Amino acid sequence: MPPHGWPALWLGVGALAVLVAELALPARRQTVLPVCAGLAAVVLAGSLWLAGQAPVDGFTRLVFGLVALAAAAALVLAWPQLDPGEPAAFVALVLLAACGMGVLASSTSWPALFVGLELLSLSLYVLVAYRREDRAAQEGAFKYFVLGSAASGLLLLGIALVYGSTGTLAFPREPVPASGPGGSLAAAGFALVVVGLAFKLALVPFHFWAPDAYQAGTLGVTAFMAVATKAAAFAALARVVRVAPGAVLPALWGLAVASMLAGSLGALRQRDFRRLMAYSGMANAGYLLMALVDRSPQSMTAAAVYLAAYAAMTTGLFAVAALAEAATPAGAGPLNRAGVEEVARRAAAHPAAPWLMVLFLAGLTGLPVTGGFVGKVLLLRSALQAQATGLALSLVASTAILAYPYWKLAYRALRPGREGALGEPGEPAAGAVGVAGQPGLPAGVAGSQGAPGLSAARPAVVRAWLALGWACALVTVALGVMPPWLMR
Amino acid sequence: MHGQQAGQWGWLLAVAPAAPLAASLILAAFGRRLSARAVAWTAVTAVGVAAAAVAGAVAVYLSGGLLRLAPAGWWWQPGSQAPGLGVGLQGDGLSLWFALIVTGVGFLIHVYSVGYMAGDPGFARYFAELTYFLFAMLLLVLADGLMGMLLGWANVGLASYLLIGFWHHRPDARAASMKAFLVTLTGEVGIVLASGMLWGAAGTLRFAELAERAGGLSREVAVAAGLLLLWAAAAKSAQLPLHVWLPDAMAGPTPVSALIHAATMVTAGVYLTARMHPLYAAVPQASLAVAWVGAASCLFGAVVACGQTDIKRVLAYSTMSQVGYMLMGVGLLAQMAGLFHFFTQAFFKALLFLAAGLVIHRLQGEQDLTRMGGLARSMPLAYWATWAGALAMAGIPPFSGYFSKEAVLEAAWSRGQTGLWAAGTLAAGLTGFYSFRLLALAFLGPGRGPGGSRGVQQAATAAGHHEEPAVLRRAMEVPVAVLAVLSAVGGLAWVPGRTGWVPRMLEPVFGTTAAHGPAGEAHGAAGAVGWLPVALAAAGACLALYLYGPGARAAGRRWRAPAGLQRALAEGLYVDLAYRRTVVEAVVHLGAWLERVAETVWIDGSVRGVGALAALLSSLLGRAQAGPVRRYALGLLAGGAAVVAWAVWSTWSAG
16 A cells, blocks of 8 residues: 555544444444544544645545545435444445545555555445345446446556556656557556546446446435545546546547536436436536646646535535435435435425525536536636637536526425426425325335334434535535635 | 825725615615614715715825725636736726715715605615615726726616616606616627727726726727727716616606716716726827717707706706716816816706705605796795806806816817817807706796696695704705805816816826816917807806796796797707607517517527427437446446547557
8 A cells, every 4th residue: 555545544444443343332322333433534534634644735635535524424414224234334334435535536556546446346335235125226236336347347457558558556757658669558558547437437438337326325325426436536537647648638538528418418307316416426527527638737726626516515415305304204214216306395395405405506507606606617717728619518518408407406496386387297296295294104114115213313313414514505605705715 | 107005095995885885785674674764874874984985095195195905806716817807996086086076975965865855665775775876886986997897887877777766656767767777788888898899909907007008909999999988988978879868867866866867977978988098098089079979968968958847857958968068078188177077067966956856845846847936035045056056057157167167168179179169168158048047947936837836835835845854954955055065166176376176186197188277277268268158158147037037927028939949859859759760669670570580489499499409319318328237338348448449549640
């Protein structure tokens, strides 16, 4: 393990500590673990981050912080759904995944990159399959695992080719020349590495796993995948692209354009909240790729702003979804497979949730006074300065297309009583209000959907979710109002 | 330019617009819950603070400092890539000259409004809007670049819209506010276009940098930008051919007419053209166009004002005419003369409006001059104030208008622009006529019209309208008295050889060439030429008093103009009608056609088409997604192969 990765290893130590602690703690106190572990992760990451001991460069430090915060958010979001299962294992896996992400993001050699990637992948495969009783979750995890293994294989092949052409396992310091005898070998190797990382970023056409896996995971795991995995993979990709032969770049732009357009077009038809977020994540990963166009520090600033904003907005949206879940009376069950409509309708029952949702959706649409706007402006500027007009146009088109599903969601949340006003046949308005009127719903319904812990932990957990939502809102707006201060 | 010292006083510039803005926000948010007294105090205090801040800034400026307040940079510009675009504040002589009048006269009119608007159900809304106007106007004049000025410009337009339509239950007020907004909006388009050209050509919109680079602009750009800015100035300052909104704007409350549509906002065009003086100095044709637009408007307004019967419309056309003088001065590059006239006009026009407001207030909304008369005895303050205002407006020495108007006309004469001089001189004679026609019709002789204004007045008194609290009456009377004094003596601000407030403020901005002192200064224009405007004005005044004065009716010689002329003047020489026949109808027909054809076919069609295309593509993608895992794996491997092939092919094709 390279020295650069060591702060991340503390997360791994934390995971082991959680597993040990599980043996010591009495069984009924085990739900306290997630909180402790989450806080530990945040404190650890935060202190390392602030102490400047985290590795390499500012961008990596940002990603490391995002990963740690996302891990904490994942634990908070997943909390009530952990109970019929192995909470300690869940927490340990989240921390291990975060550890892998930290290693991946800060890797400066090919083995570190691969180990980090595998650590995070294997942890996530298990996390996605956490709800063992759910066949759909099994299916999603299975697809993720099979395809992920294939992608890892491609990545490993790529590393081998690069090693063959450069003769070293450390990242080169200069861009590898594509000319000369080993030139096309290096190009092919870097291309395969890019493919392996693109899989984690869910770039089109390596995205097929994402909707199923996102849908399979609990809210917390999905939010974690959508934010932390992408951040870490992007950081690694940025470092790889910086030294890749120039010949790889056109293919990368192809991936970016395909992701932006296919992601937004795919989002149009999604009726499931998490699948929608999967497609939105593809498009957003495509936006981030734009920052790699000219390989300049300035465009990495753009990527940093956008990544931070994306993380805040996406996590916030998941927090709102969790609130929507909480707004349901006991017995209505979690939102494991909830449609967009239902998320919106349930969010509407909460006083603050619809407005938070509107803010996050405004940010994702790139409206001013949010970090999404500033980030998109900066990304557009870096693309235009690099003469990459096609990328810029793709971003605009993709944003315009995504506005439809986003704002449909917001509209439903603000106007829960007006299904069908946008011309779509709405489901009967049975949701929050209807169920609220039936306290005597059979408990078996809740049990069959598998979240009896929801009611037990409710007030504290709901407060935590709300706090998470407000924190994300604060970051979103802060990034929109004063990015220069934050980026210094 | 002075040095960059006095930086520590830059905050004064921020206080000036911030105080009215804060008052406006407070009143907008809580106005309904506050008592009328609290509302009045909030507004008046805020404006007083602004006035004090401007006064402080003037003091700093006169002691040799140039005030600046530049923000750290745009928030979406972390690298501060476009330095010329930011919005900062600056306080040079020109900006402070305007800010001084805006806050000074603004303060008096706020005080007056407390009495005038007392009892109106929209009292708090009125002050929220009036302070909002003051904020926008101060932003306009204090901004350090076209960008900030445009922000202020647009906001005063909105404030003007709100205040003209203040009594929005009246259809005429609604129509007038819309008309004013639309016409002045065309001017904003001019500024935006000109800003784009200047940004493209000079790379900055900051005034200081523009001044340095104006000489290097290509002729075409300079002329086009100058004319576009002239368009904007004409729209805001109610100059030909865009003056049509101003008479209608009198539907707003009278203090609003006094502040916005006489003293301050309508002079924004003068500010703009004066501010862009380096540009106009570079292209004499453009600046001459400014002068001619001013002269034509000056004459036009004076002619039409002679035939109006509504007291406020007389004043509106007189404003158009007086602003014409200012533009003439600025266009002649004798900016100090034009800005001196801005200074004096602000006093005497605000005074005339406020005096008219007293009359209207007393007569319960009656504005028709032909139904007034004989108010001299019952309203001595309004009567004598109108005397002072009329003498100042007519330019009778030693009242203030004389000095400033003479300065403008003198500049025209000494620069060989005989045509401009003749137009201005003729207008001066007409000014004397319409000023005293107003005076005579409103105050002298017996009450006219059915029942006479005495009857109206008695009715008003009987209705208890007169018995308002003394403090409210004083709130209206004190500003009138102050303005009357200022109208009388304001001209002493620049008596060559004796006082020199105007050059002290403005010479650092314009240089000495813009200094053309009032008549009597040694430029060879003394004597007959210098006195001719005064003589004509006096003759016009005497004629008006003869035709409409106290003796006229007794002698049975109340003169009536030929019917055709009367109608033409009352209709404003049919400019409105021409607009309606051409522009308005054309736009209406175009709109109908666009709705029929473009809206339904092109726009709806293309939007639906794009939507359908997106849905189609989306469904194709969805089909790819629905497959089993082996198909996903195929996609993964095919995609990987494609990426590798692309990369390798790129290496080969690169060599």
